[in-house]
Amino acid sequence: MGRRGKAAALKLAAVSSEQKNRALNAMADALEKNQARIIAENEKDMTKAKADGLSAAMLDRLKLDAKRVSAMAEGIRSVAKLADPVGEHIRDWTRPNGLRIEKVRVPLGLVGIIYESRPNVTADSASLCLKAGNACLLRGGSESLHSNLAIATVMSNAVKSAGLPEHAIQLVPITDRAAVMEMAGMDKYLACIVPRGGKGLISAVMENATVPVIKHLDGICHVFVDKDADLGMAEKIVINAKCQRPGVCNAMETLLIHQDVAPKFLPLIAKNLIDHKVELRLDPKSESMLKGNGSRLKSPLLRKAKEADWTTEYLDLILSVRVVDSLDQAIEHINHYGSAHSDSIVTKNDESATRFLREVDSATVYHNASTRFTDGAEFGMGAEIGISTDRIHARGPMALEELTTYKYLIHGSGQVRE
Amino acid sequence: MGRRGKAAALKLAAVSSEQKNRALNAMADALEKNQARIIAENEKDMTKAKADGLSAAMLDRLKLDAKRVSAMAEGIRSVAKLADPVGEHIRDWTRPNGLRIEKVRVPLGLVGIIYESRPNVTADSASLCLKAGNACLLRGGSESLHSNLAIATVMSNAVKSAGLPEHAIQLVPITDRAAVMEMAGMDKYLACIVPRGGKGLISAVMENATVPVIKHLDGICHVFVDKDADLGMAEKIVINAKCQRPGVCNAMETLLIHQDVAPKFLPLIAKNLIDHKVELRLDPKSESMLKGNGSRLKSPLLRKAKEADWTTEYLDLILSVRVVDSLDQAIEHINHYGSAHSDSIVTKNDESATRFLREVDSATVYHNASTRFTDGAEFGMGAEIGISTDRIHARGPMALEELTTYKYLIHGSGQVRE
Numbered sequence: 001m002g003r004r005g006k007a008a009a010l011k012l013a014a015v016s017s018e019q020k021n022r023a024l025n026a027m028a029d030a031l032e033k034n035q036a037r038i039i040a041e042n043e044k045d046m047t048k049a050k051a052d053g054l055s056a057a058m059l060d061r062l063k064l065d066a067k068r069v070s071a072m073a074e075g076i077r078s079v080a081k082l083a084d085p086v087g088e089h090i091r092d093w094t095r096p097n098g099l100r101i102e103k104v105r106v107p108l109g110l111v112g113i114i115y116e117s118r119p120n121v122t123a124d125s126a127s128l129c130l131k132a133g134n135a136c137l138l139r140g141g142s143e144s145l146h147s148n149l150a151i152a153t154v155m156s157n158a159v160k161s162a163g164l165p166e167h168a169i170q171l172v173p174i175t176d177r178a179a180v181m182e183m184a185g186m187d188k189y190l191a192c193i194v195p196r197g198g199k200g201l202i203s204a205v206m207e208n209a210t211v212p213v214i215k216h217l218d219g220i221c222h223v224f225v226d227k228d229a230d231l232g233m234a235e236k237i238v239i240n241a242k243c244q245r246p247g248v249c250n251a252m253e254t255l256l257i258h259q260d261v262a263p264k265f266l267p268l269i270a271k272n273l274i275d276h277k278v279e280l281r282l283d284p285k286s287e288s289m290l291k292g293n294g295s296r297l298k299s300p301l302l303r304k305a306k307e308a309d310w311t312t313e314y315l316d317l318i319l320s321v322r323v324v325d326s327l328d329q330a331i332e333h334i335n336h337y338g339s340a341h342s343d344s345i346v347t348k349n350d351e352s353a354t355r356f357l358r359e360v361d362s363a364t365v366y367h368n369a370s371t372r373f374t375d376g377a378e379f380g381m382g383a384e385i386g387i388s389t390d391r392i393h394a395r396g397p398m399a400l401e402e403l404t405t406y407k408y409l410i411h412g413s414g415q416v417r418e
Numbered sequence: 419m420g421r422r423g424k425a426a427a428l429k430l431a432a433v434s435s436e437q438k439n440r441a442l443n444a445m446a447d448a449l450e451k452n453q454a455r456i457i458a459e460n461e462k463d464m465t466k467a468k469a470d471g472l473s474a475a476m477l478d479r480l481k482l483d484a485k486r487v488s489a490m491a492e493g494i495r496s497v498a499k500l501a502d503p504v505g506e507h508i509r510d511w512t513r514p515n516g517l518r519i520e521k522v523r524v525p526l527g528l529v530g531i532i533y534e535s536r537p538n539v540t541a542d543s544a545s546l547c548l549k550a551g552n553a554c555l556l557r558g559g560s561e562s563l564h565s566n567l568a569i570a571t572v573m574s575n576a577v578k579s580a581g582l583p584e585h586a587i588q589l590v591p592i593t594d595r596a597a598v599m600e601m602a603g604m605d606k607y608l609a610c611i612v613p614r615g616g617k618g619l620i621s622a623v624m625e626n627a628t629v630p631v632i633k634h635l636d637g638i639c640h641v642f643v644d645k646d647a648d649l650g651m652a653e654k655i656v657i658n659a660k661c662q663r664p665g666v667c668n669a670m671e672t673l674l675i676h677q678d679v680a681p682k683f684l685p686l687i688a689k690n691l692i693d694h695k696v697e698l699r700l701d702p703k704s705e706s707m708l709k710g711n712g713s714r715l716k717s718p719l720l721r722k723a724k725e726a727d728w729t730t731e732y733l734d735l736i737l738s739v740r741v742v743d744s745l746d747q748a749i750e751h752i753n754h755y756g757s758a759h760s761d762s763i764v765t766k767n768d769e770s771a772t773r774f775l776r777e778v779d780s781a782t783v784y785h786n787a788s789t790r791f792t793d794g795a796e797f798g799m800g801a802e803i804g805i806s807t808d809r810i811h812a813r814g815p816m817a818l819e820e821l822t823t824y825k826y827l828i829h830g831s832g833q834v835r836e
Binding site: 010013014093095099101106108109187191192203206207210212213214230233236237239240241244245335357358359361362363364365366367368369370372373378379380390391392393395396405406407408409410411412413414415416417 | 428431432511513517519524526527605609610621624625628630631632648651654655657658659662663753775776777779780781782783784785786787788790791796797798808809810811813814823824825826827828829830831832833834835
């Protein structure tokens with residue numbers, strides 16, 4: 001599969017945007033045309049998942065119906081409409097010896113994607129890879145094997161019928177851990193592996209990979225309410241960052257409040273969060289402010305924070321809260337305990353905002369906005385493979401451009417090195 | 419060391435270009451001022467190396483004298499003069515919801531560099547890392563431990579005296595393989611590792627690393643002499659690519675000749691190469707052309723190529739030679755056997771050149787120039803950490819820009835996600 005995929009990637013690299021878009025639209029059409037077959041295969045996964053006692057939430061994520069198949073097809077059509085990053089002229093310069101050096105954007109090659117449960121990832125990943133001129137080797141979770149195989153086969157046939165190499169899209173039909181480890185060692189064929197999924201899976205890939213890995217790890221995201229914050233705005237942002245969709249990596253996990261505004265802001269936001277059924281894990285200062293003499297707020301949702309809370313990605317209606325004595329302490333806390341994903345300051349003070357944006361060492365740093373915007377579509381990139389927590393190659397939302405690399409074309413007239 | 423290095427990196431990220439340049443010039447001055455001490459420490463390495471029976475070439479690479487220490491200092495001064503990549507405004511756009519997204523260039527963080535033998539690499543690597551706002555954790559070879567420690571200590575003291583964190587430059591004083599393996603697992607602290615050295619070392623790092631690795635592997639570089647080549651130019655380029663400095667990664671290892679010009683070009687270039695003491699490993703076609711009835715060329719330097727020759731980096735006066743029947747076969751050969759490093763076509767035919775540049779899947783692809791130009795300084799990047807053979811993050815010459823990453827600064831006015 002590696003050999004075939006790499007051969008397909010070499011061919012895809014030289015294909016025009018029009019040809020790739022034709023193939024993408026053919027993939028979308030084919031998914032809709034083969035809806036019944038895909039849903040029938042999905043039924044097999046659903047039956048097994050029910051027998052295995054998967055949760056209602058898991059079953060919902062797994063399930064495909066006509067509407068969801070159409071949504072996948074629409075997703076692919078929207079990828080076809082995105083600008084093609086391949087061939088972009090990045091830079092051009094001429095050396096004193098007359099050599100003209102062009103730096104141009106080219107595909108990565110064969111990209112491995114390892115993911116879990118949701119079958120629509122199969123269509124999303126394959127279409128983004130193809131648009132960026134890459135072949136892909138997909139390895140989905142065992143729960144969705146029948147669905148994934150059906151989707152991948154339909155897409156690969158469509159790619160072939162559109163005149164492009166059918167091995168541009170391949171799905172590994174083996175879902176045990178050994179298959180992942182095998183992929184992790186295929187440095188001869190794979191340009192990189194993107195693991196999307198639980199920490200266990202990603203750690204296993206990291207520890208065993210000779211192929212470069214672009215990790216999609218956890219988001220310990222913070223909102224810092226500065227002493228100069230507009231407290232109304234702060235309340236809206238905090239509630240949005242925690243409650244709008246708590247199970248995703250760009251949701252806030254820790255709230256930091258400047259001590260100058262904490263006496264006013266903390267009781268207010270605590271009540272609002274509790275109304276949203278958020279459990280609060282409080283540092284000693286915030287605890288004493290909320291439970292102390294002055295305050296009347298009482299709730300079983302008020303708990304003490306432990307050290308481990310500051311590094312925990314709850315992905316749930318739980319929030320750790322700390323009162324800090326300064327902007328410096330807020331920045332220090334975030335750089336020490338955070339995961340360098342997404343962090344936000346709420347302040348009317350431009351100087352504090354500038355320092356926060358510069359000194360917080362995270363992929364995306366916000367001033368007066370919710371952390372929830374860290375997302376390929378929200379960034380205007382059209383779609384995303386995921387959010388990279390690595391520092392090299394791709395940082396933050398990973399979309400079409402991040403699925404490419406570059407090469408140098410050097411135009412000479414007989415130059416040799418002295 | 420990892421913890422200290424990461425803390426130093428966080429501080430360095432916010433430091434101005436002026437401060438960094440001051441520290442670099444202080445490092446250069448300090449090396450010259452402490453010349454005697456550095457040379458005395460180098461003497462210890464030289465004594466041990468002689469006792470261990472190292473080759474004359476190895477001893478020469480290891481040796482430091484006043485001139486070489488000055489050359490190191492000059493190298494650092496020239497890095498101080500390069501443009502600072504940090505803070506570069508890469509892109510800026512505003513979303514329909516009013517969020518303004520800025521993409522800016524920032525340092526990588528703590529960079530691990532693993533290298534062998536030559537002590538000047540200590541100064542080169544540390545100065546490039548510092549200029550790009552990175553702290554570095556250096557691990558040199560055992561032969562040069564005393565020299566490296568002296569150089570690193572002098573530089574780290576100079577950095578401190580210039581008011582920057584002294585742990586910006588740290589050298590691991592342990593040179594066994596276990597220290598390398600320890601570094602390879604420090605993903606909590608290291609942004610990436612750049613291994614420069616033999617294949618054994620690099621493979622060991624790759625296999626054990628959880629830290630992202632930017633490999634500097636082998637260069638199986640090709641020159642293809644097309645049917646429409648200017649044969650005089652081809653001769654100059656071939657001789658330069660093979661003979662000017664055969665022991666480096668951008669030297670040619672395989673010569674491909676179009677069959678239409680081979681009868682004329684091959685005897686000519688073979689004689690010239692043999693005059694340069696190059697051993698030729700010939701495919702059947704080129705062998706029959708050279709040894710066949712018509713040719714009078716006889717030399718013990720003419721051998722038969724084996725399959726393994728096409729994937730061997732000789733780093734020596736040895737060249738494998740193949741006569742191909744077409745441009746397509748040349749491209750196929752390079753993509754199949756090459757290492758995607760540097761490859762060149764010699765031709766007057768622009769259409770063939772365009773196809774070669776586009777379809778050869780290598781980091782640097784040349785038209786009418788020697789492969790020997792793949793080099794940070796030759797590219798006008800000022801200096802380089804090395805030549806990356808990876809496809810992600812850094813491809814080809816790795817210099818200041820490739821020692822950085824980016825982050826997103828997002829300016830809002832209270833936006834929350836719907």
